[in-house]
Amino acid sequence: MKKTKTLKFKETVGIDIGSHSIKIVHLKKLHDGFKLLNYEVRPTVPQGIEYIPSDLRPERFAPVIIEMLRTLHINPKSIKHLVTSIGGDNTSIKQIKTIFLPDEELESALFFEAKKHIPISGSDMVLDYQVISVEEKTNNMNILLAASTKEVLNDHTNNLVSAGLTPNLVDIDSLAITNSFALNAFVEDGVYVLLNLGAHRTNMVIWGPESKLFARDIPYGGYNFTRDIMRKRQMEWDAAEEYKFEWGLTDAPGASDVKTISMLDISEKSTEDAIVEEVRRALRFYVKEAGNSDYRKVYLMGGSAKLKGLAEYIQDKVNIPTEVFMPFINVEMPEKFQDKKDPQLALAIGLAMRME
Numbered sequence: 393m394k395k396t397k398t399l400k401f402k403e404t405v406g407i408d409i410g411s412h413s414i415k416i417v418h419l420k421k422l423h424d425g426f427k428l429l430n431y432e433v434r435p436t437v438p439q440g441i442e443y444i445p446s447d448l449r450p451e452r453f454a455p456v457i458i459e460m461l462r463t464l465h466i467n468p469k470s471i472k473h474l475v476t477s478i479g480g481d482n483t484s485i486k487q488i489k490t491i492f493l494p495d496e497e498l499e500s501a502l503f504f505e506a507k508k509h510i511p512i513s514g515s516d517m518v519l520d521y522q523v524i525s526v527e528e529k530t531n532n533m534n535i536l537l538a539a540s541t542k543e544v545l546n547d548h549t550n551n552l553v554s555a556g557l558t559p560n561l562v563d564i565d566s567l568a569i570t571n572s573f574a575l576n577a578f579v580e581d582g583v584y585v586l587l588n589l590g591a592h593r594t595n596m597v598i599w600g601p602e603s604k605l606f607a608r609d610i611p612y613g614g615y616n617f618t619r620d621i622m623r624k625r626q627m628e629w630d631a632a633e634e635y636k637f638e639w640g641l642t643d644a645p646g647a648s649d650v651k652t653i654s655m656l657d658i659s660e661k662s663t664e665d666a667i668v669e670e671v672r673r674a675l676r677f678y679v680k681e682a683g684n685s686d687y688r689k690v691y692l693m694g695g696s697a698k699l700k701g702l703a704e705y706i707q708d709k710v711n712i713p714t715e716v717f718m719p720f721i722n723v724e725m726p727e728k729f730q731d732k733k734d735p736q737l738a739l740a741i742g743l744a745m746r747m748e
């Protein structure tokens with residue numbers, strides 16, 4: 393997905409265009425690390441009324457990006473280093489192992505290899521790769537494949553161009569959160585589970601500095617938590633959203649579940665349980681695939697990481713210490729932002745910190 397351009401830049405802008413909110417992070421490059429110049433998070437969905445994701449039009453993004461850049465005093469034409477990302481159903485990440493191949497053969501060989509591993513039709517596929525390592529004994533190569541479709545990439549580019557931006561580096565969501573984590577955590581050995589909990593989906597990454605990268609999206613997020621509250625507490629959308637922000641998974645004092653006949657639907661699992669089940673399944677798969685079960689921590693990021701009670705719930709069910717990830721270890725925070733550390737920025741920070 394990368395279009396390599398060697399540019400000397402002092403400032404960098406990361407834009408995470410989520411289905412619910414756009415996150416823009418503006419960083420200054422320091423000799424060592426970065427400094428946060430400014431950031432903004434702005435929703436692009438109607439406030440107070442329930443929305444059906446498929447009703448929302450992609451054209452809604454550009455006007456919001458334009459407004460946000462104006463508020464942040466960023467002239468879109470003067471951005472020297474812009475990093476954005478794509479994600480969703482038609483993007484995929486896969487770490488594979490192949491026999492050693494010289495550069496000139498690698499690209500075409502990987503295209504065929506990718507078709508075996510990645511559920512995107514060949515003619516429509518856009519592929520990028522990175523050689524992570526070459527094993528000394530066997531000479532086998534560990535390669536990270538990133539694939540998407542021309543359509544996803546075109547839609548993304550169109551959004552940026554409509555907002556007056558010049559597309560530059562385009563990453564993949566799950567790689568950007570891995571980057572954010574690797575650069576902003578005291579990562580020891582072992583394996584980490586990253587969950588970027590958005591509105592309609594959660595990017596899950598299982599990764600360790602010495603262990604394989606596995607990424608998969610889980611089709612649940614904040615939207616589903618609000619739906620659960622509507623059902624469980626018999627509330628309308630706006631009241632359920634309010635309840636979610638205030639109480640999350642916990643019971644408000646005096647609140648009790650409203651039990652009605654319609655509640656007797658045992659097939660309807662809660663969102664937190666559905667997420668836990670997907671995580672457990674992935675952990676089992678990872679042990680088989682990577683031969684490593686040295687799980688150290690689960691880190692939650694994204695807007696829905698702020699849901700009260702969620703970290704505790706996941707920790708209890710998955711049995712791995714779980715906490716909300718604050719991606720600011722290598723990002724100097726000016727005084728005015730000190731109490732505004734926000735896990736919803738994790739992906740955008742991972743983008744802005746990408747160097748090439």
Ligand SMILES: Nc1ncnc2c1ncn2[C@@H]1O[C@H](COP(=O)(O)OP(=O)(O)OP(=O)(O)O)[C@@H](O)[C@H]1O
Nearest residue numbers: 410411412413590591592593614694695696698699
């Ligand atoms: N304090 C909070 N408590 C609970 N939920 C929150 C809080 N703040 C934001 N959210 C929820 O987080 C979600 C938005 O998060 P985020 O910006 O990470 O999503 P997105 O990137 O737009 O979505 P996606 O990645 O699914 O396309 C919304 O569902 C919103 O209701």
Ligand SMILES: [Mg+2]
Nearest residue numbers: 410411590591
């Ligand atoms: Mg998101």
